Amino acid sequence: MKAPAIARNRGGAGRGAWGRRVVLALPFAWLLAFFLVPFLIVATISLATPRVGIPPYVPVFDWSGGHLWPSIHADLSTFSLLFQDELYVGAYLESLKIAGISTLLCLLIGYPMALGIARAAPNRRGPLLMLVILPFWTSFLIRVYAWMGILKDEGLLNSLLQWLGVIHHPLVILNTDIAIYIGIVYSYLPFMILPLYATLERQDPALLEAAADLGARPWRAFLSVTLPLSLPGIVAGTLVVFIPAVGEYVIPDLLGGGETNMLGKALWDVFAMSRDWPTASALAVAMLAALVLPLALLSRFQSRMEPAEDGK
Amino acid sequence: MTRRPLLLPTLLALGYTFLYLPIVVLVIYSFNASRLVTVWGGISTKWYVELAHDQRFLDAGWLSLRVAVTSASAALVIGTLAAVALVRFGRFRGRALFSALVAAPLVMPEVIMGLALLLTFVALEQTFGWPAGRGFLTVVIAHTTLATAYVTVVVRSRLAQMDRSLEEAALDLGARPLKVFAVITLPLIAPALAGGWLLAFTLSIDDVVVSQFVTGPGTTTLPIAVFSSVRLGVSPEINALGTLIVAAVAVIILAATRLLARKKES
Known part of the structure; x- marks a missing residue:
């Protein structure tokens, strides 16, 4: 009788192998079909030769020969062209630079905010956190668009500054990198604050008291107690902002104008304007290559931070 | 901390100003009679009237609503099953994957997801003849894939914190x-299910990048319509639309908070 009792306790939704298999099968199959396999397809098509037609590439695996094995038309020329093209190399480096600086700015603005919320009275933390998350629920596109009206030459910011007499000629902000930084920091700030808050809120206040008792000034206590203990939150927040920011498309398109060239925009242009699917795929593979390390790091951190589960 | 009690609250206030300033500006200027951003032409609701008569946005909005409800519901089912598997099944083969x-x-950049899904749909159509063309179905599948992860995060943390004694x-x-x-688990995690569904709905109705890749001719979702109109410049009609979205979100959040507060009291 002992064994079934244990099985029951762990069963939950599906006692026995069958129930479990059914529960697991649907999400697993879905994610394999529409998340993992698509990446393999992208990787394959990045090796295909472009052509004019439908689809606009020569299939890499060709079964038309009637053999058991397909004939393979793999072609590395797309990648070699990519590496030789200054436009794409520039876009690659520019994307990493813009994402990196934006992430740093997010951290610098988000950290004091997360700390402020974590140090607020307990009954205020919930509402304060809610205020951080709330903008996320309203349209991202429309919030980015709102910045266009604020930042453009005859926009609100310039009118205000001119009215105050701070400047006499409008500052050109829209369609520059500065506007992209503002847009990314603005859009991704909540994703930085949430993991930071999660680690800061868990810290034992007694640690700071102990530091103070030992004569540490507030800044010193912050640097040697609070900051190091919040490192997991810093790493998680940094990755969660950096990874999607590298491929950002809407923000550089709306706020950066035609001049700036980020990878996400280059990818869309190649895909939609030139209809060159192999090059678009190669760009996606190149972007993923830069993100593999951050992604692996993030998944390690997430598995360490996740609540106690049976799998542990 | 006692020596600089004002530093953190000040920074916090500045941060919130940064987060909310664009939204406030948007709402105010949606009532501006003048078409120009800088010129205040008096209070007017004419942009709302224009929006209500703009068939392009109405059609796109109705389509987006249908896509969002369908994909959020599908994502709720798949995401909840995934959460149950992760929290309750212990170690199983393939758990890491x-x-x-x-x-x-x-976190995956949307351009990569969009391209990958489109190429998959094309390959599927070539091999199996399904899905035929791109449109409603492909957008729904793409949004479901995108949103499932969010549902799983929300439901998973609730399941992990849940008291198991009733179930046992x-x-x-x-x-x-x-x-x-x-009878027991679902009612206990109901708030997380509602939250997860709403999150999935929001993601779907807001998505522009993935939709642009996987949509076909004639299937223009609201964000795609907004995006193509916004690329041409600032337009007061979009201000009105944005204000309506903010208002709808505010009403839903307020109702949800009320509901939760009442539940806690009883």
Whole structure:
């Protein structure tokens, strides 16, 4: 009788192998079909030769020969062209630079905010956190668009500054990198604050008291107690902002104008304007290559931070 | 901390100003009679009237609503099953892969997801003849994939924190696992399910990048319509639309908070 009792306790939704298999099968199959396999397809098509037609590439695996094995038309020329093209190399480096600086700015603005919320009275933390998350629920596109009206030459910011007499000629902000930084920091700030808050809120206040008792000034206590203990939150927040920011498309398109060239925009242009699917795929593979390390790091951190589960 | 009690609150206030300033500006200027951003032409609701007569946005909005409801519901089912598997099934073969697959869409750049899904749909159509062309169905599949990860995160943390004793009692009394899940577990995680569904709905109705890749001719979702109109410049009609979205979100959040507060009291 002992064994079934244990099985029951762990069963939950599906006692026995069958129930479990059914529960697991649907999400697993879905994610394999529409998340993992698509990446393999992208990787394959990045090796295909472009052509004019439908689809606009020569299939890499060709079964038309009637053999058991397909004939393979793999072609590395797309990648070699990519590496030789200054436009794409520039876009690659520019994307990493813009994402990196934006992430740093997010951290610098988000950290004091997360700390402020974590140090607020307990009954205020919930509402304060809610205020951080709330903008996320309203349209991202429309919030980015709102910045266009604020930042453009005859926009609100310039009118205000001119009215105050701070400047006499409008500052050109829209369609520059500065506007992209503002847009990314603005859009991704909540994703930085949430993991930071999660680690800061868990810290034992007694640690700071102990530091103070030992004569540490507030800044010193912050640097040697609070900051190091919040490192997991810093790493998680940094990755969660950096990874999607590298491929950002809407923000550089709306706020950066035609001049700036980020990878996400280059990818869309190649895909939609030139209809060159192999090059678009190669760009996606190149972007993923830069993100593999951050992604692996993030998944390690997430598995360490996740609540106690049976799998542990 | 006692020596600089004002530093953190000040920074916090500045941060909130940064987060809310664009929204406030948007709402105010949606009532501006003048078409120009800088010129205040008096209070007017004419942009709302224009919006209500703009068939392009009405059609796109109705389509987006249908896509969002369908994909959020599908994502709720798939995401909840994934969360149950991760929290309750212990170690199983493929857990590491499964766990990575569940989490990766959360941060994956949208251009990559969009391109990958489109190429998959094209390959599927060539091989199996399904899905025929791109449109409603492909957008729904793409949004479901995107949103499943978010549903899983929300439901998973609720499941992990949940008190298991009620479930165990029911099982010990001989109830079948499926019945226990339906009668005890589901009601207990209901707030997380509602939150997850809403999150998935929001993601879908807001998505522009993935939709642009996987949509076909004639299937213009609201964000795609807004995006193509916004690229041409600032337009007061979009201000009105944005204000309506903000208002709808505010009403839903307020209602949800009220509901939760009342639940806590009882």
